[in-house]
Amino acid sequence: MTPLAGLRVADFTVHAAGPFCTHMLSQLGAEVIKVETALRPDIFRKSHAVYGRKGPATFDQVSSNKLSVRLNLKHPEGVALAKRLVAVSDVAAESFRAGVMERLGLSYDDLRAARPDIVMVSVSSSGQTGPESHFAGYAPLFGAWGGLGHLSGHADGPPVEMRHVMDHSVGMNAALATMAALLQRRRTGRGCHVDVAAREVASSLVGDALVAASAGITVERMGNGDLRRAPHGLYPTRDPDRWLAIAVANDAQWCALAKLMEQADLASDPRYATETARHANSATLDPLIANWSRQSTGEQLVASLQSAGIPAHLSWAASDIVSDPHLRARGAILDVTETGGATRAAVGRVARFSGDDTPGITRGTPTLGGAEAYVYGELLGLSDADISALVADRAIY
Amino acid sequence: MTAPKPLAGIRVVERATSVAAAQAGRLMCLMGAEVIMAEPPGGSPLRQEPPLLPGGDSALFTFLATGKRSVTCDLDQPDDRAAFDTLLASADLLIDDTALADRAGAGLDQARISQTHPHIVHLSVLPFGAYGPKADWLGEELTLVHAGGEGFLLPNGLSADLFPDRPPLKIAGHFAQMQGGVAAAFAGLSALWAGGGQYVDASVQDANVAVGAFAIQRFGDGSVEHRLTRSFRFGGVIECSDGYVELLTLEERQWQGLVKLLEADDWAADPELADAVGRSARGDEINRRIRDWALHRKVADLVAAAQELGVPMARYNDAAQVLSGAQETARGIFRDVAASGGTVKVQSLPFRFDPDALPVDCPAPAPGADQSLLEEPQRRASA
Numbered sequence: 001m002t003p004l005a006g007l008r009v010a011d012f013t014v015h016a017a018g019p020f021c022t023h024m025l026s027q028l029g030a031e032v033i034k035v036e037t038a039l040r041p042d043i044f045r046k047s048h049a050v051y052g053r054k055g056p057a058t059f060d061q062v063s064s065n066k067l068s069v070r071l072n073l074k075h076p077e078g079v080a081l082a083k084r085l086v087a088v089s090d091v092a093a094e095s096f097r098a099g100v101m102e103r104l105g106l107s108y109d110d111l112r113a114a115r116p117d118i119v120m121v122s123v124s125s126s127g128q129t130g131p132e133s134h135f136a137g138y139a140p141l142f143g144a145w146g147g148l149g150h151l152s153g154h155a156d157g158p159p160v161e162m163r164h165v166m167d168h169s170v171g172m173n174a175a176l177a178t179m180a181a182l183l184q185r186r187r188t189g190r191g192c193h194v195d196v197a198a199r200e201v202a203s204s205l206v207g208d209a210l211v212a213a214s215a216g217i218t219v220e221r222m223g224n225g226d227l228r229r230a231p232h233g234l235y236p237t238r239d240p241d242r243w244l245a246i247a248v249a250n251d252a253q254w255c256a257l258a259k260l261m262e263q264a265d266l267a268s269d270p271r272y273a274t275e276t277a278r279h280a281n282s283a284t285l286d287p288l289i290a291n292w293s294r295q296s297t298g299e300q301l302v303a304s305l306q307s308a309g310i311p312a313h314l315s316w317a318a319s320d321i322v323s324d325p326h327l328r329a330r331g332a333i334l335d336v337t338e339t340g341g342a343t344r345a346a347v348g349r350v351a352r353f354s355g356d357d358t359p360g361i362t363r364g365t366p367t368l369g370g371a372e373a374y375v376y377g378e379l380l381g382l383s384d385a386d387i388s389a390l391v392a393d394r395a396i397y
Numbered sequence: 398m399t400a401p402k403p404l405a406g407i408r409v410v411e412r413a414t415s416v417a418a419a420q421a422g423r424l425m426c427l428m429g430a431e432v433i434m435a436e437p438p439g440g441s442p443l444r445q446e447p448p449l450l451p452g453g454d455s456a457l458f459t460f461l462a463t464g465k466r467s468v469t470c471d472l473d474q475p476d477d478r479a480a481f482d483t484l485l486a487s488a489d490l491l492i493d494d495t496a497l498a499d500r501a502g503a504g505l506d507q508a509r510i511s512q513t514h515p516h517i518v519h520l521s522v523l524p525f526g527a528y529g530p531k532a533d534w535l536g537e538e539l540t541l542v543h544a545g546g547e548g549f550l551l552p553n554g555l556s557a558d559l560f561p562d563r564p565p566l567k568i569a570g571h572f573a574q575m576q577g578g579v580a581a582a583f584a585g586l587s588a589l590w591a592g593g594g595q596y597v598d599a600s601v602q603d604a605n606v607a608v609g610a611f612a613i614q615r616f617g618d619g620s621v622e623h624r625l626t627r628s629f630r631f632g633g634v635i636e637c638s639d640g641y642v643e644l645l646t647l648e649e650r651q652w653q654g655l656v657k658l659l660e661a662d663d664w665a666a667d668p669e670l671a672d673a674v675g676r677s678a679r680g681d682e683i684n685r686r687i688r689d690w691a692l693h694r695k696v697a698d699l700v701a702a703a704q705e706l707g708v709p710m711a712r713y714n715d716a717a718q719v720l721s722g723a724q725e726t727a728r729g730i731f732r733d734v735a736a737s738g739g740t741v742k743v744q745s746l747p748f749r750f751d752p753d754a755l756p757v758d759c760p761a762p763a764p765g766a767d768q769s770l771l772e773e774p775q776r777r778a779s780a
Binding site for chain 1: 401403404405406407424428446447448450451456457459460461507511525526528529530531534535536537538539540541543544545546547548549550551552553554555556559560563564565566567568569570571572575576579580581582583584586587588589590591593595596597598599600602603604605606607608609610611612613614615616617618621622623627633634636641642643645647651704707709710711712713714715716717718719720722723724725727728730731736738739741742743744746747748749750751752
């Protein structure tokens with residue numbers, strides 16, 4: 001049985017971070033009912049011209065497995081129906097700007113009235129409270145606010161903007177918090193309102209740097225550098241734009257690398273013999289590694305480095321990831337067949353469970369409102385006539 | 398009296414030498430689980446990772462171990478192994494990142510743990526997981542961020558424009574390992590929810606592939622993303638006279654706000670810029686003007702004016718600005734924690750279960766500070 005079998009999520013989330021949270025829950029077996037409306041489709045179900053393309057962006061991945069219902073939350077009957085859905089759910093997740101759910105009549109208190117032990121999960125840019133809780137934000141802004149963007153980048157260059165990995169990090173944190181809240185509910189019988197702040201996720205990812213800064217230690221951008229490890233960087237291979245990441249973490253690995261390079265004398269060279277010396281002399285060491293690495297293909301280099309006990313990996317593009325036998329063996333990459341028969345590669349579960357090896361995704365992208373007969377009919381007990389009347393009145397729209 | 402935390406009553410034993418495994422334990426600890434680090438004699442190597450605080454403690458270890466308990470044990474010694482087993486018998490979850498090849502020798506292999514402690518959720522956290530042809534591969538932060546796909550795509554935007562010939566770039570700190578830790582903790586709690594003991598195999602690479610799902614989806618759509626071409630057509634990192642801001646307009650009303658912000662009446666009147674596709678096509682031109690305009694303005698003035706007009710813009714905060722931020726201060730996310738050399742600020746979790754942030758109030762323990770737990774592993778009265 002899937003780990004989260006029997007859990008039901010009323011999913012009001014939009015964009016990337018919130019939907020990724022409920023996507024994580026659905027991959028482990030929760031039944032996720034995505035609430036949408038034709039009035040204002042999820043921006044990621046629509047075309048996304050900011051990327052210079054007309055098709056949808058991440059919608060397929062994060063909406064896989066989910067069940068879609070149309071619901072107009074600006075209609076009083078739509079709000080009433082939303083509460084009925086929450087009443088039969090364990091979790092209600094949303095990612096509107098702080099205050100929007102309250103204005104819709106779907107605050108935590110409203111939802112608790114529908115289901116006293118509901119776990120409500122709110123994902124927002126800056127949290128539900130505080131002077132900047134109303135700020136609009138997307139992934140690059142979360143990274144900017146939280147310090148992650150400032151600390152990423154070349155030492156002689158500008159900050160670096162975070163992209164979807166930032167959104168999805170927020171979603172992963174939200175999924176974790178949801179499970180903790182559910183375990184608490186099981187123990188105490190109480191639900192709660194989980195408040196996930198995206199900018200706090202960004203700062204938590206550099207939490208150690210913030211600890212150091214609070215003690216007066218200067219922390220700044222350092223490119224691909226490390227405070228201790230050397231050699232540590234991206235090196236060229238024989239093929240263009242095929243980069244090799246090497247991170248030597250101790251003297252034994254360094255000796256193994258020098259041997260592999262057939263320059264064993266480097267290991268005893270006083271400029272490189274100790275970690276401190278290698279770090280101080282990385283400006284002369286890195287070209288030696290690059291001169292060696294550019295003689296071979298990346299695949300040959302990684303195989304020989306890993307065999308010699310040295311942490312190394314190629315800088316992988318999506319094309320490498322989707323075809324990797326290891327990731328496919330683990331179910332971390334799988335193929336999804338859409339309703340129309342087209343197959344695409346998708347991301348599967350983030351972990352394997354001895355008690356259950358169900359694939360993380362068993363259904364493709366839902367059509368808008370495709371699960372209304374099940375949700376409104378079977379779950380909520382509405383008759384066909386009731387549903388037709390709500391559709392005619394545009395409460396279901 | 399402080400309300401019980403969500404994971405009160407759950408006991409976790411953690412054997413961690415990696416950031417990922419220690420992060421999984423940290424998350425559970427701050428949510429109220431009793432997390433006992435079972436360290437090798439001399440302590441976890443994470444205690445030595447720089448930067449070091451003025452008193453010699455590792456800032457990284459301080460962040461990861463705040464609130465945890467510590468015992469030291471040498472699993473090669475029969476007496477220590479027996480005491481460790483007794484401790485495990487009292488626990489709900491074991492986090493372990495011992496390399497696969499070393500597990501059987503330490504009595505930490507899947508078969509032995511499931512046989513000796515059938516009740517326990519055994520959470521393995523490894524760079525490439527415990528199953529599959531690369532299960533024995535070594536991973537460090539730099540190699541893992543590239544194994545997950547995001548490394549290849551960085552930097553983008555301004556940094557890529559300035560340094561197009563440089564190799565790809567990692568994200569600051571321990572981003573990849575932190576993802577591994579969050580995903581592992583999520584999987585571990587999901588297994589606790591399912592009930593009964595089982596083996597959970599978490600992989601830092603899997604977690605990073607997951608958060609990089611966008612690139613996988615785009616590949617399925619027929620395009621391979623690249624750092625030099627995936628920049629936003631306009632906006633992104635913008636240099637001001639005293640720092641940098643991030644600007645991103647996705648919605649129509651936000652574009653209109655941007656036009657007002659720049660007083661760009663010609664853009665408002667230009668039919669080619671009436672929709673997002675037209676604006677994308679002329680992104681370079683738009684961005685040149687935004688960059689020229691912003692270069693002579695101050696960050697604070699720009700952000701205030703932008704937010705007033707509903708234009709999403711944020712200052713690139715440095716560490717000190719994050720620590721003293723108005724929003725962060727109002728939400729009380731940084732707490733004073735004792736460390737060698739003085740008090741430091743440690744962030745609470747980025748989510749909360751009631752109006753207050755979860756407290757962070759105990760220092761990281763010295764190695765073996767709770768050694769008595771090995772002799773008498775009674776549970777803590779409350780979490």
